[in-house]
Structure formats: C-alpha cells, structure tokens
Amino acid sequence: MEMPTDQSVLVTGGAGFIGSHLVDALVADNDVVVLDNLSSGRREWVDDRATLIAADLHNAQAVDQAVDGVDYIFHEAANVSVEHSVDAPVESHETNVDATLRLLEHARNEDARFIYASSAAVYGTPESIPIDESDPKQPTSPYGLEKHSADEYCRLYHEIYGVETIALRYFNVYGPRQRGGQYSGVIDIFLDQARREEDLTIHGDGKQTRDFVHVDDVVTANCLAATHGVPGEAYNIGTGSSITIKDLAQLVVDTFETNSSVTHIDARDGDIEQSCPSIRKAQRELGFEPTQSLNSKLEALW
Numbered sequence: 089m090e091m092p093t094d095q096s097v098l099v100t101g102g103a104g105f106i107g108s109h110l111v112d113a114l115v116a117d118n119d120v121v122v123l124d125n126l127s128s129g130r131r132e133w134v135d136d137r138a139t140l141i142a143a144d145l146h147n148a149q150a151v152d153q154a155v156d157g158v159d160y161i162f163h164e165a166a167n168v169s170v171e172h173s174v175d176a177p178v179e180s181h182e183t184n185v186d187a188t189l190r191l192l193e194h195a196r197n198e199d200a201r202f203i204y205a206s207s208a209a210v211y212g213t214p215e216s217i218p219i220d221e222s223d224p225k226q227p228t229s230p231y232g233l234e235k236h237s238a239d240e241y242c243r244l245y246h247e248i249y250g251v252e253t254i255a256l257r258y259f260n261v262y263g264p265r266q267r268g269g270q271y272s273g274v275i276d277i278f279l280d281q282a283r284r285e286e287d288l289t290i291h292g293d294g295k296q297t298r299d300f301v302h303v304d305d306v307v308t309a310n311c312l313a314a315t316h317g318v319p320g321e322a323y324n325i326g327t328g329s330s331i332t333i334k335d336l337a338q339l340v341v342d343t344f345e346t347n348s349s350v351t352h353i354d355a356r357d358g359d360i361e362q363s364c365p366s367i368r369k370a371q372r373e374l375g376f377e378p379t380q381s382l383n384s385k386l387e388a389l390w
C-alpha cells in the first residue's frame with residue numbers, strides 16, 4: 089500500500105484506540121505530532137518517536153503549535169460517548185463540532201489535507217440496507233448529529249475553500265486497546281463473559297446486525313485517504329458484511345469452547361436494528377479492501 093512518507097502529520101486523538109494504531113503505522117516514515125488531552129487515551133500507547141502534545145482541542149496555543157507546518161491532519165479526537173452527548177450536548181458539540189471547525193480553518197491556512205473520523209452514527213436508523221453514502225442522514229443522538237455536522241463541514245470546506253478533505257464514516261471498529269464503548273464494546277463484554285465462563289448476555293432478541301471492522305483495516309483506510317479518494321467526499325469504512333449479535337455470541341462460545349450459554353436481557357432503548365454499509369465507493373475510489381476476518385481476530389483478542 090502507498091503510505092504517506094516524509095510528511096509532517098498531526099494525529100488528534102493519537103493516544104486513543106484508533107488514533108494510536110494510526111500513529112504506529114505512520115511514525116516510522118513521517119514526522120508525527122499527536123494532540124490528545126488523555127481523557128480516554130493513554131500516554132503509553134503513543135509511540136516514543138511521535139511528539140505528544142498533551143493538551144485539549146480547545147487550547148488554542150497548543151493547537152497552533154500542533155498544526156504548525158503540517159501536511160496532513162488526521163482528526164480522530166472526539167467525545168465518543170453517545171451517553172455523554174445526551175447528558176451534556178453543548179459541551180459535546182463544542183468538542184465534536186466547534187473544535188473540528190477550528191481545525192478545518194488551520195487546514196485551510198496550512199494547506200493541509202484533512203482526514204476526518206466520521207461515523208455510521210450520521211445515518212441514524214437506516215431506511216435500507218446496505219447503507220449508501222448518499223442515504224438519508226437522520227442521527228438519533230446529539231453525537232450522531234455532531235458527527236454529521238463536522239462531516240458536512242468537511243464537504244463544505246472543500247467546496248468553498250478548496251481544502252482537501254476526506255470523511256471516513258467508520259462502522260463498528262474493534263481491536264486491541266479498545267475499551268468498551270458503544271461501537272464494539274459488545275465484543276469486549278462477550279470475551280470477558282466467556283473467559284469467566286459466565287453467560288453471554290444479549291440485549292433483546294439478538295437479531296440486531298453490525299459490521300465489525302478491525303482497527304488495522306481502519307488504519308489502512310486512513311493511509312489510503314492520504315493519497316487517494318476524491319476531496320470533499322465521504323466514504324463508508326466497514327467490511328461490507330454484517331453479523332447478528334446472536335451469531336457473534338455463538339461464534340465466541342464456539343471459538344473458545346467455553347461452558348457459557350447465551351441469555352437474553354431487556355432490549356436497550358434506541359438500539360438500531362440493522363447496520364451494514366455498502367463499501368463500494370471506498371473500494372472504487374480509495375482502493376480500500378478490508379482484509380481482517382472477525383474469526384481470526386477474535387482469537388488474537390482472546
């Protein structure tokens with residue numbers, strides 16, 4: 089794969105789950121700066137070769153320092169919690185939208201390419217499956233609306249100012265260093281229950297579907313977006329096939345031959361039933377091909 093080399097790169101949220109894996113991929117051949125307030129990220133996940141600025145996105149001086157002379161901004165930092173966005177929508181908006189807008193201004197001033205960590209949450213409850221990038225956006229939480237707004241700002245910054253922006257709409261990302269969360273937390277929970285030989289608990293009937301995409305594939309998508317893709321566009325990033333939560337639970341039980349059984353508890357309010365993207369646009373325009381299978385990667389996580 090073609091990777092950015094000899095470039096000056098900023099990864100916001102580079103101490104977090106996805107951001108730290110991206111830094112790992114970029115740091116050998118590029119000059120990498122990480123801006124992260126360490127609210128959920130960890131200092132020890134940041135490769136020593138990267139320069140860590142441990143500061144908040146709202147700290148103008150730190151951001152000025154971080155963006156100085158950069159060729160690429162990979163914007164991963166965010167309030168990632170739907171719950172927090174419901175409890176504190178103004179604060180969440182300030183982090184997820186206002187701070188992104190200010191970073192886009194920096195990208196404009198620095199003539200940097202801006203690769204944004206958008207989300208499947210922009211679609212809300214899909215009207216049809218598989219979800220296409222042009223499908224209706226009906227976010228069901230402040231978080232989803234914030235991701236949608238920032239994703240739209242990316243499009244507009246290209247349209248109005250010519251900034252090279254790419255929005256990557258991640259589906260359910262999983263892998264090492266992931267700790268719970270609404271996206272793929274269920275994998276952690278099932279593995280943990282299976283390890284303890286406890287019952288695997290499913291909310292509702294378990295017929296909900298999700299597309300779990302491994303973090304290595306998401307890193308690849310980001311690297312591809314540095315050199316490929318159409319500026320101003322958004323791309324679904326998943327595997328293009330989904331699994332029911334019931335089948336995921338069974339897969340965990342069968343793979344690890346635990347004595348756990350699968351039980352059902354109350355459905356969660358607002359849980360989206362079906363989620364599966366079409367990734368044809370990313371395949372066509374980014375050259376993106378997911379390579380990691382859930383079966384083999386579950387074993388690695390175990």
Ligand code: NAD
Pocket residue numbers: 100101102103104105106107123124125126127128129130143144145146163164165166167168183205206207208257258259260261262271272
């Ligand atoms: P994460 O919480 O592990 O990473 C976010 C990082 O941003 C953390 O290191 C945190 O310390 C940092 N951060 C948060 N607020 C900050 C602030 N105000 N200033 C500076 N740093 C701040 O989450 P993640 O799962 O790695 O998510 C990365 C990005 O991908 C997010 O933008 C998220 O919305 C998006 N996303 C993730 C998934 C997924 O499945 N994990 C799916 C769709 C979209």
